[in-house]
């Protein structure tokens with residue numbers, strides 16, 4: 001059933017460390033070998049052995065309208081003929097900057113980079129340059145990419161692989177990163193009090209998506225905003241996952257909290273390699289060449305990536321009903337999953353906001369990394385594989401969020417729910 005994937009993985013391991021170009025893809029946490037994909041369309045992915053999957057990763061977010069979304073494909077094809085890169089400015093970069101600054105609250109300017117990692121790295125450098133302070137606070141289980149400073153108590157693949165301290169990250173760098181448990185304001189207050197006038201920024205996933213999906217508890221983000229205001233600290237929302245996914249204006253709009261800087265990734269390139277940092281003019285103009293905080297990129301603002309992102313974002317901007325439809329589909333799926341888990345008599349906790357959700361097998365609420373780690377991840381592994389065999393592709397780790405696509409039909413959701421029922425009966 002997976003013979004070609006097995007063969008390709010064997011070949012890949014000879015020339016690519018671990019056989020993959022990003023760790024979570026390797027199925028390390030769920031066991032077994034990864035499935036190699038051939039093509040995808042709408043809500044479905046097809047692997048090299050001809051198996052079809054209903055996709056709940058959607059390239060970890062960007063395929064919000066489905067794979068190979070026709071207008072995006074057409075725009076890429078058209079623009080590829082004009083050249084794939086100039087290394088000089090294009091009007092497209094201004095066009096997408098205007099669109100994004102009109103969609104997202106509290107930002108006047110945006111700088112394009114090539115990944116979420118670069119976006120967060122730039123945001124921290126900018127916050128340090130702007131405030132003249134060195135330290136920053138992040139949250140345990142949150143992931144902001146693989147820049148050295150973020151690989152402290154990180155989520156996503158770092159959590160999946162159980163790496164406590166990353167070799168290659170110097171103690172000097174790590175000592176400027178302070179970590180607090182998610183949803184824990186007193187811990188943040190303590191760090192701020194203990195490092196007076198030394199903290200440049202607090203960076204947070206406004207909805208965490210890298211330890212499963214974890215919602216901010218009432219007052220958490222408001223509390224961070226207040227702490228930042230009272231202490232001259234910049235609040236950075238990492239909206240690499242939540243941006244344009246939870247609402248047109250991201251978590252800032254949905255949750256009504258203002259950030260000082262916002263980072264984006266994935267979705268703003270419609271799946272092409274893009275990231276961005278955005279904020280008010282007063283802060284953003286500290287970036288080179290307007291200011292002295294250096295940041296650059298040969299391929300930044302790449303024309304193919306820009307037209308792909310512009311086409312997708314414009315569709316989202318013009319059709320806000322998409323967000324209601326995604327919410328409805330998510331609720332429908334969750335109700336079905338609850339039935340499936342209930343019928344099997346397993347304890348579970350489902351976190352959900354908009355089109356992001358995650359399932360943890362535990363009776364306790366999942367509010368932080370400690371809670372996520374304490375869930376029955378053995379059962380998740382078996383559930384993952386049972387679903388895969390039944391044609392449903394879930395994130396291969398309990399420490400990742402599921403991402404819904406609007407290409408899903410009610411029939412797809414029913415098929416998924418049936419698969420969950422049959423999977424639970426088979427593994428419980």
Ligand code: PMP
Nearest residue numbers: 115116117143144145240241265
């Ligand atoms: N921030 C968040 C919230 C993310 O989820 C990710 C990636 N999953 C990143 C940053 C890093 O983005 P990239 O993988 O594009 O470097």
